[in-house]
Amino acid sequence: MNIAVNAQQQAARDEAYALPLEKIDPANADRFQNDTIWPYFERLRREDPIHYTPDSAYGPYWSVTKWNDIMAVDTNHAVFSSSDGIVLATLESIIENEKIRGPRDKNAGGFISMDPPDHGPKRKTVTPAVAPDNLLRMAPQVRERAGLILDQLPIGQEFDWVDKVSKELTAMTLSTLFDFPFEDRRKLTYWSDMFTNQPGHGPAKSWAHKKEAADECFSAFNDLWNQRVNSDSGFDMISMMAHSPATRDMQAREYQGHVVLLIIGGNDTTRNTISGSVYALNKYPEQYAKLRANPGLITSMVSETIRWQTPLAHMRRLALQDFEIGGKTIKKGEKVAMWYVSGNRDEDIIENPNAYIIDRERPRQHLSFGFGIHRCVGNRVAELQLQIIWEEIMKRFPEIQVVREPTRTHSSFVKGYESLPVIIPKRN
Amino acid sequence: MPKIKYIEHSGKEHVVDVPEGWSVMEGAVKNMVPGIDADCGGACACATCHVIVDDAFIGKIPGKSDMEETMLDFAPEVTPNSRLSCQIKVTPELEGLIVRMPASQH
Numbered sequence: 001m002n003i004a005v006n007a008q009q010q011a012a013r014d015e016a017y018a019l020p021l022e023k024i025d026p027a028n029a030d031r032f033q034n035d036t037i038w039p040y041f042e043r044l045r046r047e048d049p050i051h052y053t054p055d056s057a058y059g060p061y062w063s064v065t066k067w068n069d070i071m072a073v074d075t076n077h078a079v080f081s082s083s084d085g086i087v088l089a090t091l092e093s094i095i096e097n098e099k100i101r102g103p104r105d106k107n108a109g110g111f112i113s114m115d116p117p118d119h120g121p122k123r124k125t126v127t128p129a130v131a132p133d134n135l136l137r138m139a140p141q142v143r144e145r146a147g148l149i150l151d152q153l154p155i156g157q158e159f160d161w162v163d164k165v166s167k168e169l170t171a172m173t174l175s176t177l178f179d180f181p182f183e184d185r186r187k188l189t190y191w192s193d194m195f196t197n198q199p200g201h202g203p204a205k206s207w208a209h210k211k212e213a214a215d216e217c218f219s220a221f222n223d224l225w226n227q228r229v230n231s232d233s234g235f236d237m238i239s240m241m242a243h244s245p246a247t248r249d250m251q252a253r254e255y256q257g258h259v260v261l262l263i264i265g266g267n268d269t270t271r272n273t274i275s276g277s278v279y280a281l282n283k284y285p286e287q288y289a290k291l292r293a294n295p296g297l298i299t300s301m302v303s304e305t306i307r308w309q310t311p312l313a314h315m316r317r318l319a320l321q322d323f324e325i326g327g328k329t330i331k332k333g334e335k336v337a338m339w340y341v342s343g344n345r346d347e348d349i350i351e352n353p354n355a356y357i358i359d360r361e362r363p364r365q366h367l368s369f370g371f372g373i374h375r376c377v378g379n380r381v382a383e384l385q386l387q388i389i390w391e392e393i394m395k396r397f398p399e400i401q402v403v404r405e406p407t408r409t410h411s412s413f414v415k416g417y418e419s420l421p422v423i424i425p426k427r428n
Numbered sequence: 429m430p431k432i433k434y435i436e437h438s439g440k441e442h443v444v445d446v447p448e449g450w451s452v453m454e455g456a457v458k459n460m461v462p463g464i465d466a467d468c469g470g471a472c473a474c475a476t477c478h479v480i481v482d483d484a485f486i487g488k489i490p491g492k493s494d495m496e497e498t499m500l501d502f503a504p505e506v507t508p509n510s511r512l513s514c515q516i517k518v519t520p521e522l523e524g525l526i527v528r529m530p531a532s533q534h
Contacts, residue, residue, distance in 0.1 A: 371473035
């Protein structure tokens, strides 16, 4: 870490402990981009684990920051509803999105934004695509693609790992899950970035620009639907939705919601964890050495990276009734953010939580997939891609060196990397 | 202490003495019996401790809660005898209990 980064971290720590509690707005996206969120969450876990921010760009909202409280909210879907949306959205983006897509309706956010009884049957429509037997079928193809991607990387020359590897592999896998035209796969990445970024960040220039991308995406997926609905049911998620009784008669708006969910869920999360694994192993070189000495640790390294990275920093709920937790009363109608990124650093549950330790005793103990009925549907396909890319990396390269600090995503939801400059000094 | 027989998907058997009051999940995890992940640590919140209970014992175990029922929807290879092992409390009546593991936990 260089001196400038150290000074920025110290300034953030000073500010985090100097601010009056009610002024702490943990969803401030600037701090995610600067990687200065940590002391704010540390203070909240210690002093105000169920925290209320009365005034912010997101309006008023609650923050749940400790493991057990997050678990209590996540598993109580009767009180904490997903149907109002699962992301803390800025008030500006709520208004602008309504201009683009019309007033929000309860089916517009995909099955992740539904409560029982709507949620289960729709979620189950797409689960066969990511079930173990289908993953077994996909694995050789993922391995072949990972090998091709890695074999084309330059040696001894700086390049962007995010662009050349993380985005490539995840776009290929997602195109297979949708049976989306392979040559257009990077459109999936682009649309995902256009959905998640606010104007002025990532590729999004303006709200009109975001609308243009959304229209293009929905039109392409509309064509896919029309193509699949008239053919035999294939083993891709679009066919599954077009043929399942739970989803085949849904309105365009709902289909679009599922599409956005599956594009973002199948894309950003794994992409940013792949990038995060390279970054973390460089930040903790003794862990990289451990992995080189024992490639059998890849599986636990993957889980530890998913915890350490926490590629989705939070999920949001809406209280359907008053609820007491941690001595506070969350009122009916209030928004609640469950900060997985903070729960994954909870000292009471995870030993030495700030450290990246690839051979932890229980590496699967993390909140990154969420718990309860909305637990990540694609968790095993994410782990599969990470496992395979690292098995193939270890066969080829003794080391991937991070050259400079990465550029991070400006978001309190997608916790990831815009770019990660690396050099591969040599092949094995 | 009731003896519980855990049978891996491969057919490999593990017989373990499990103290009353523990869950069937704990009996496996704390004795290093493979095949049960239990990612959520026993909160009925992830469906990675799925087991298939032997016919002879299914009637001796209290029924599923709504939450268990819902979470089991996530698991592949679910059968009528499927349960989340974190929700089965070990009692003297479960002496000799046999549970089988699915091919993988999801």
